[in-house]
Amino acid sequence: MEQIKLFCPATIANLSCGFDVLGLCLDNAGDEMIIRKSDQKGVRITKIVGADLPMETEKNVSGVAALAMLETLDELDFGFEIEIYKNIKAGSGIGSSAASSAGAVFGINELLGRPYSRKDLVQFAMQGEKLASGNAHADNVAPALLGGFTLVRSYAPLDIIRIDSPEELFATVVHPQIELKTSDARSVLKQTVSLKSAIMQWGNVGGLIAGLYTKDYELIGRSLHDEIVEPLRSVLIPGFDLIKQTALENGALGSGISGSGPSIFALSRGKETADQIAKAMSDVYEKMNLPYEIHVSKINPDGVRIL
Numbered sequence: 001m002e003q004i005k006l007f008c009p010a011t012i013a014n015l016s017c018g019f020d021v022l023g024l025c026l027d028n029a030g031d032e033m034i035i036r037k038s039d040q041k042g043v044r045i046t047k048i049v050g051a052d053l054p055m056e057t058e059k060n061v062s063g064v065a066a067l068a069m070l071e072t073l074d075e076l077d078f079g080f081e082i083e084i085y086k087n088i089k090a091g092s093g094i095g096s097s098a099a100s101s102a103g104a105v106f107g108i109n110e111l112l113g114r115p116y117s118r119k120d121l122v123q124f125a126m127q128g129e130k131l132a133s134g135n136a137h138a139d140n141v142a143p144a145l146l147g148g149f150t151l152v153r154s155y156a157p158l159d160i161i162r163i164d165s166p167e168e169l170f171a172t173v174v175h176p177q178i179e180l181k182t183s184d185a186r187s188v189l190k191q192t193v194s195l196k197s198a199i200m201q202w203g204n205v206g207g208l209i210a211g212l213y214t215k216d217y218e219l220i221g222r223s224l225h226d227e228i229v230e231p232l233r234s235v236l237i238p239g240f241d242l243i244k245q246t247a248l249e250n251g252a253l254g255s256g257i258s259g260s261g262p263s264i265f266a267l268s269r270g271k272e273t274a275d276q277i278a279k280a281m282s283d284v285y286e287k288m289n290l291p292y293e294i295h296v297s298k299i300n301p302d303g304v305r306i307l
Helices: 061-070 096-111 118-133 141-146 182-187 195-214 217-223 230-236 240-249 271-288
Strands: 003-013 022-038 042-049 079-085 149-155 158-163 169-176 254-257 264-269 292-298
Touching: 003 096, 003 141, 003 169, 022 096, 022 141, 022 169, 022 292, 042 061, 061 079, 061 096, 061 118, 079 096, 096 118, 096 141, 118 141, 118 158, 141 149, 141 158, 158 195, 169 271, 182 230, 195 217, 217 254, 217 264, 230 240, 230 254, 240 254, 240 264, 240 271, 264 271, 271 292
Parallel strands: 042 079
Antiparallel strands: 003 022, 022 079, 022 149, 149 158, 169 264, 169 292, 254 264
16 A cells, blocks of 8 residues: 555543543544555655644654654655645644544554554554643543543553443534633633632542443533633633533533633534534524634544544
């Protein structure tokens, strides 16, 4: 195989209670990427459509992730060219940089005959995230590569658990058309939390994981509460409180900030409810006269896939 075309999915990270450790993979929102072998050694970004991003390999998240992977392998007598077709806006909060990072390492791994497992690839994709945000977090790249829900139990050593999604679980995500950089969203966070808040957060993380395994939708909903990060970040997102309240009033199990924002997610049982939530969220931003994009998606069980 000399060339591969990929769908690189969007993701929702944190999921309210799981800052930097929980994420899920979306099914119908994502980028496309073409990767081909080249006579020229190394990695080159040859085309970017849909976004104004650096073409230089060392300044592009897909390039950095790919280089991190190639550094662990014996030197090759060929290289790779990457074309990126961006549909996920940078700074949208649904894993734009993660989609590019995950796609690059997945595609090159396929062209090399799969020397690494999908789980192994997470460590390399994290280097793209480090370039994007200053922090090598895995809560977006892990679900992008593995599909479903993922829990990062530990970063040192890296220990990731993939969790299947209940069949009827759907996500609705609204993206107000403002850019909120991950680095800026991190700058408002405190470095210490109270024991009371930490205890509440631990309980919610455990509850969400238990709810996913037992397919207990009500438990999932009760657990989608963020005691630590959301109160600090929500002020950066126009209409956040109203959008969240509207989602809950229209049947959402729970709602919160997607990743670092400004996107807001809601989880629900069944597509009909997810569509109803989407309409209600849209109405809020229509009345605010704020441009937005909205996605309704089941949970993607596969992650990055070959087209």
